[in-house]
Amino acid sequence: xxxxxxxxxxxxxxxxxxxxxxxxxxxxxxxxxxxxxxxxxxxxxxxxxxxxxxxxxxxxxxxxxxxxxxxxxxxxxxxxxxxxxxxxxxxxxxxxxxxxxxxxxxxxxxxxxxxxxxxxxxxxxxxxxxxxxxxxxxxxxxxxxxxxxxxxxxxxxxxxxxxxxxxxxxxxxxxxxxxxxxxxxxxxxxxxxxxxxxxxxxxxxxxxxxxxxxxxxxxxxxxxxxxxxxxxxxxxxxxxxxxxxxxxxxxxxxxxxxxxxxxxxxxxxxxxxxxxxxxxxxxxxxxxxxxxxxxxxxxxxxxxxxxxxxxxxxxxxxxxxxxxxxxxxxxxxxxxxxx
Amino acid sequence: xxxxxxxxxxxxxxxxxxxxxxxxxxxxxxxxxxxxxxxxxxxxxxxxxxxxxxxxxxxxxxxxxxxxxxxxxxxxxxxxxxxxxxxxxxxxxxxxxxxxxxxxxxxxxxxxxxxxxxxxxxxxxxxxxxxxxxxxxxxxxxxxxxxxxxxxxxxxxxxxxxxxxxxxxxxxxxxxxxxxxxxxxxxxxxxxxxxxxxxxxxxxxxxxxxxxxxxxxxxxxxxxxxxxxxxxxxxxxxxxxxxxxxxxxxxxxxxxxxxxxxxxxxxxxxxxxxxxxxxxxxxxxxx
Ligand SMILES: Nc1ncnc2c1ncn2[C@@H]1O[C@H](COP(=O)(O)OP(=O)(O)OP(=O)(O)O)[C@@H](O)[C@H]1O
Ligand SMILES: [Mg+2]
Numbered sequence: 048x049x050x051x052x053x054x055x056x057x058x059x060x061x062x063x064x065x066x067x068x069x070x071x072x073x074x075x076x077x078x079x080x081x082x083x084x085x086x087x088x089x090x091x092x093x094x095x096x097x098x099x100x101x102x103x104x105x106x107x108x109x110x111x112x113x114x115x116x117x118x119x120x121x122x123x124x125x126x127x128x129x130x131x132x133x134x135x136x137x138x139x140x141x142x143x144x145x146x147x148x149x150x151x152x153x154x155x156x157x158x159x160x161x162x163x164x165x166x167x168x169x170x171x172x173x174x175x176x177x178x179x180x181x182x183x184x185x186x187x188x189x190x191x192x193x194x195x196x197x198x199x200x201x202x203x204x205x206x207x208x209x210x211x212x213x214x215x216x217x218x219x220x221x222x223x224x225x226x227x228x229x230x231x232x233x234x235x236x237x238x239x240x241x242x243x244x245x246x247x248x249x250x251x252x253x254x255x256x257x258x259x260x261x262x263x264x265x266x267x268x269x270x271x272x273x274x275x276x277x278x279x280x281x282x283x284x285x286x287x288x289x290x291x292x293x294x295x296x297x298x299x300x301x302x303x304x305x306x307x308x309x310x311x312x313x314x315x316x317x318x319x320x321x322x323x324x325x326x327x328x329x330x331x332x333x334x335x336x337x338x339x340x341x342x343x344x345x346x347x348x349x350x351x352x353x354x355x356x357x358x359x360x361x362x363x364x365x366x367x368x369x370x371x372x373x374x375x376x377x378x379x380x381x382x383x384x385x386x
Numbered sequence: 387x388x389x390x391x392x393x394x395x396x397x398x399x400x401x402x403x404x405x406x407x408x409x410x411x412x413x414x415x416x417x418x419x420x421x422x423x424x425x426x427x428x429x430x431x432x433x434x435x436x437x438x439x440x441x442x443x444x445x446x447x448x449x450x451x452x453x454x455x456x457x458x459x460x461x462x463x464x465x466x467x468x469x470x471x472x473x474x475x476x477x478x479x480x481x482x483x484x485x486x487x488x489x490x491x492x493x494x495x496x497x498x499x500x501x502x503x504x505x506x507x508x509x510x511x512x513x514x515x516x517x518x519x520x521x522x523x524x525x526x527x528x529x530x531x532x533x534x535x536x537x538x539x540x541x542x543x544x545x546x547x548x549x550x551x552x553x554x555x556x557x558x559x560x561x562x563x564x565x566x567x568x569x570x571x572x573x574x575x576x577x578x579x580x581x582x583x584x585x586x587x588x589x590x591x592x593x594x595x596x597x598x599x600x601x602x603x604x605x606x607x608x609x610x611x612x613x614x615x616x617x618x619x620x621x622x623x624x625x626x627x628x629x630x631x632x633x634x635x636x637x638x639x640x641x642x643x644x645x646x647x648x649x650x651x652x653x654x655x656x657x658x659x660x661x662x663x664x665x666x667x668x669x670x671x672x673x
Pocket of ligand 1: 063064067068069087088089090091092093094095096134
């Protein structure tokens with residue numbers, strides 16, 4: 048195995064209770080230092096995959112190597128080397144943020160004084176200093192997520208698993224969270240395996256992406272590759288009534304993939320829409336057709352996602368981890384309110 | 387192993403300290419029992435003494451009756467107070483396993499399980515904190531019952547023998563063994579069960595029969611022979627026997643306190659052994 052591989056998955060499969068196939072024979076590699084996005088609709092098998100990679104769940108079949116260790120053979124050593132942010136909140140509400148961190152440090156066998164200084168450092172980094180000595184149940188959603196991240200980093204992992212880390216955060220919270228991750232990546236060369244439903248985040252943060260649906264990987268590539276596979280940018284040109292037909296003219300432009308005419312508008316699929324537009328406008332004007340308006344739309348990862356996973360609404364058989372997390376947050380909120 | 391155990395044990399005690407209401411409630415129940423049950427249910431054997439007899443024979447008869455009914459305790463309250471110590475030790479362990487289930491529901495357990503902390507530390511930390519509570523409560527009950535003896539108008543615990551260091555150690559050993567044993571049983575339930583309702587049903591299935599077949603509360607002399615027999619093997623009775631023998635004398639007992647302690651130890655060893663097998667399986671590093 049090449050040494051720059053942080054995670055190697057081969058033919059990984061999980062069947063729950065002998066009947067529910069949650070992850071169905073997936074294979075992929077993540078390189079050291081890479082941020083790898085794992086996207087998929089609810090119930091696709093993301094959390095199940097993360098659980099297997101983080102040595103929480105035994106794979107039914109297949110192999111998962113994390114930092115050179117087989118998770119089935121060496122679960123404890125894998126846990127020692129990685130950091131995890133679970134989809135649901137795991138902080139102890141009765142304990143302060145600092146205490147949560149110190150207990151987590153102890154669970155890794157880190158000596159007390161070292162644990163305290165690491166806790167302090169992480170509290171500062173995560174901007175939790177003001178709240179560090181307050182019970183975690185009084186934290187806002189954003190503070191809770193930052194505490195989760197801090198706990199996940201207490202053992203200084205080289206590989207970090209994030210299962211929907213920004214679920215329920217406001218745009219500021221999300222931006223703040225990702226700026227921490229970005230810094231860690233730059234400073235420490237951290238490898239990040241992240242699942243998320245926020246595709247704009249994945250687009251911006253991930254070096255590579257895999258899309259999983261019904262337990263199978265349906266697409267892999269860099270965000271740009273995936274978007275390009277959809278057939279490039281969509282350019283709409285609105286032309287003055289009575290102009291000659293321009294289909295041939297537009298089709299002849301470099302990088303054009305297809306041209307469709309609908310009423311007075313030409314829908315052009317092309318690569319590099321930003322260089323196509325000035326050329327097209329010039330050509331149309333030269334041909335005596337006045338261009339009234341232009342729109343250029345790059346395909347977003349949302350479209351890639353929908354293209355690969357279908358547009359129909361998912362009816363789940365049982366509650367997924369997201370449902371459970373939301374339910375749990377509600378219960379926790381109620382308990383907090385009562386105290 | 388030691389650092390993990392220390393960190394997790396610290397967490398358990400921090401959680402206890404953050405919930406003073408829970409401590410307060412756990413003190414209220416025995417207090418009410420000691421005040422209401424112990425003072426409400428008075429069973430006076432002196433009424434059976436034949437007062438026509440000469441005083442020395444009356445004394446002999448009373449002492450016989452006390453042995454028969456209260457196994458040597460000077461009155462029902464003293465008999466009952468020793469039983470209450472065993473009783474609260476068991477009831478104080480009931481919630482220990484529920485805490486594991488709530489930690490599972492709130493994701494806290496998942497965090498611990500996501501670390502390399504060994505399962506022995508995960509279980510051991512909860513066992514330490516979970517046994518400390520009933521042990522402290524047992525001494526609280528004893529202290530309270532002793533104090534009541536000095537409040538006029540209240541019944542209280544009267545110790546009729548000088549309790550030396552050996553006796554005191556025997557009492558402590560009985561309380562510790564009983565606490566650890568039941569804490570282990572209920573913690574194991576907590577580890578194996580995921581639903582609070584199921585847990586409490588299972589706990590009651592153990593708790594009620596154990597307490598009701600012990601001689602913690604009933605006067606010994608009023609128990610039918612079969613119940614006396616069953617009760618002789620009951621761990622709560624074994625612990626309470628040790629307390630009563632040390633405080634009131636061995637006259638009414640076939641064996642000395644050491645034998646009952648040995649019996650308790652045997653119970654504890656078997657139950658802890660079974661628990662280790664089950665818990666090690668349930669808390670494997672990889673599910
Ligand atoms: N413990 C379990 N027992 C049985 N089935 C399960 C279990 N956990 C998950 N599943 C099922 O496995 C499938 C994959 O679930 P998983 O939680 O991995 O999906 P996910 O992609 O993380 O979804 P979400 O986006 O909602 O978090 C779902 O059909 C789910 O119902
Ligand atoms: Mg999930």
